[in-house]
Amino acid sequence: MPAPLAIRGYWKDFDWSLFGAALCLALIGLTEIYSATKTVPGDLSFAKQTIFVCGGVLLAFIVASIDYHAIAEHIPWIYLGSLAVLVYTPLGARRIAGAKSWISLGPFNIQPSELIKMVVIVAMARYLSELHVRGYLSFSQIAKAVLLCAAPMGLILFQPDMGTALSYTPILIAGLFLRGLRPKLVVSVVVILLLLAPIAWFVAKDFLKPHQIDRIQTFLDPSRDPQGEGFQVQQSKIAIGSGGFLGKGIFNGSQNQLGFLPARHTDFIVSVVGEEMGFIGIAVTLGLLGFILFRSLYNAQTARDSLGMFIILGVVAVYFFHMVVNVSMVIGFFPVVGIPLPFLSYGGSSILTAFIGLGLVISVKRRRYVN
């Protein structure tokens, strides 16, 4: 039974490169959040984000110091507690942007659905790693894994916050793939989904919110522009395209500074990076994100046991999903969904979640050698 806190050798085994890359991303994010909000009088985003990043760094160190086995051991009641929080959230929550996804903690609003992703990662990792199957997963095992993920997702959909709910799926899919899925099953599921897509679309029309339908329609046909969704993406494309190779210079992006970019310090922070820092800035950002993903996967491969592998893979899957969806969205490759970019976008919950994930990865890395 390993000690919950391993003080000895803490700094020696710490993954400094991984941490450094995350900190660089956070600094790029802070710079552009400052640039995006400095002309808005009374806007405290930069100061708050600084606090979030400091809090995130602290959390990463704490989580990294905890043995992930200990976390996995306590995960059943943490998981149930999280479900309870998700049940409570829409009841006592403040409504922001049409969804009751937030609870107030003093001066800060916390979005539990973000943070609980990390709980689900560990829960999923524990469940899948304890199966120890050698062949492919059985149907009932898959069903249990789906349920584990679907329970919080369902509660989040109820808030309603489809974007965040969707960001839970990579935990499930990556975990199932790693544990082993029958190739035939994968192929048939993909085929069925493709066949069902048009039908699903007609059904979905009935229960999706109008703005969600518009987003999807606008994505499929950008020339139709009912609610200005296309306008948002159009302005983002203009910002990124006009940035060119070298960028217009920090604090010099006209799209950013004159306010043409919507949600520019949160979901569209990449547009600001693209405008003010150019393709170079984008390449550095994507490079740092890529480095975090690859470095984490390397840590997974060198992990001591399958639990560590599943935990890291869950974190990587969530980071990857956020990165692909967010970055594709700002250049019009994906419909507009409210998905932040880890380490860069403004938002306490998003930043804390990203750093907790980082802490989990480092926690696994630190224990890669058998004591």
Place this chain on the structure above:
Amino acid sequence: MQREELTLLRTRISGFVYVIAAALTLLAIGFWHFQVAQSSRYAELADKNRFKQIPLIARRGKILDREGRPLVDNRPSYNVVYMREGSRHTVEEVASMLANGLGMPREELIDRIEKNKNQPKFRPIILKEDVNASDIAFVNARQYEFQDEISIEYQPRRRYLENELAAHAIGYLGEVTPNDLKKPELKQHKAGDQIGKAGLERVYDAILRGTDGYRLVLVDNHQREVEKLGEEKAISGNDIRTTLDLDLMRAAEEALKGQVGAVIALDPSTGDILVLASKPAFDPTLFASKIPASALQALNKDPRKPFLNRVIQSQYAPGSVFKIFMAAAGLEMDVINPLEHVNCTGVETINGVTKHCWKSGGHGSVSLYEAIVNSCNVFFYNVGKDLDIDKIAYFAQELGLGRKTGIDLPDEKSGLIPSREWKARAYKTKSKSQQTWYPTETLDVSIGQGAVSLTPLQAAWAMGGLASGGRLVQPHLVDPEMLKKNGFAAQKLLVDNYKVRAATVDILSRGMLGVVNEGTGTAAKVPGFDVAGKTGTAQVVGRQSYGKSEDFEDNAWFVGFAPYRNPEIVVAVFVEHGGHGGSAAAPIAHAIFDTYYRKKTGQFNVQSNGPVAQVRP
């Protein structure tokens, strides 16, 4: 066994590396496409976002009377405009948002946008002109919602201070049409611009209009101005001082009120037009705002044709007025001996055709002087017979009849002086007998009937020319010399000089003085001012259905000048279906001569309609 499991998991994790690498590569290619391949296009779009050109509409020049009193000036006004570029709403949505607030039907708003859909998108479309304070408040209160799509635009608007007065001379403005824009002289205009469509507003549009400027500003996403980057000031148009006399105009309008007709007065020595009035008229103010379709239709359908400028566009048989030109031709060509008498029995048979004098029983033995004063037809039948039509035509044309005078107004008509050649040409598709000129037609022309027709302007111009010894100065509302002085290109006034003998002028002037003092035109007499003139009462050929009771009334003429030697002012009055020239037309001429004389002798209180404007150099 655990080792095996871990090895399997490690292999599978390697698979994820490829997925991530592929996704990152695709994203990088995507950004390369926007930021390197297409960068210049997006840079342009970003500039369009942040730079905005705000048009500064130039003030149009005023139109003044000869004493500098404004007839037309400008007032501030505002339009509600719609900018399609960057619009986040469909045309239908825009129409629905505004219909109630602006009090306009949705269909009209949609129609206005549709009509301009071929214009460049950055050009604002006017949705409602000349809006009131509540419309402005409506738009401003919703500025956040409308943002840059719907806004208020400043536009100085024309104010016609005297309403209908001189409407036909002044003309009106209208929106430039797509066809107009194809003309080379209008190519600096853009859709939505107001240009002169008629009258002086049209002829001197280039001088009046000035040059629009613009302000280049940096704007934020709410179109709020962040920084001014540059400015090209609007250059106001130049004022134009016309030759019209507001006091005489008012007298003419008052005298002609309620009738259908025309009054023209000019200074024969300079060609300055002092009065140009045509009735019924219209109020050009109607065109200063978008004219309601119903009002325009009513004006267009009015059988009395309010848009017709009767001074230059109506051609009427001159009746007995023409006898003066017959007399001049006869004297100049030595057909008339001023001392000889002709015996008028009331009936005369010439070349086998029997013609009547208007006075049954006849005038008895009449000299030229008496023939003019009493307007004896028989005397002039004989003059016509002796001259024959081609000589009449030659002389009349030398004196300015049957051709355009060259007034600075569009669409002047030339009138008609018939001749043998004219008839052969006019009837060339008809039979030979119809092309032949018959002597009886010459007799009709001799008393101003038949095919001969004049515009009121021609009547005044030719009469003024004759009274000035044959010197005809091109009539005008704006003196080209004054334009030249102010730095504009202008053509020199044309001057025709036929050289009528002084003796001829003297005989005719005295005859016409007699008409006013003892003959048919006594109603035009102004004590102290030697008014000379000639009445005309022209039979209306054919039915002109204006009003029932007037159907068969004659057209009334009076053409006169004063003083009878070296005249300063010529006046021609024409009243459609007015009846006798002496009773219907001469009193109107009187009003003008009287006002002129009182102004000249300082007995007239010059009325001012506001501060006297200075003509800008």
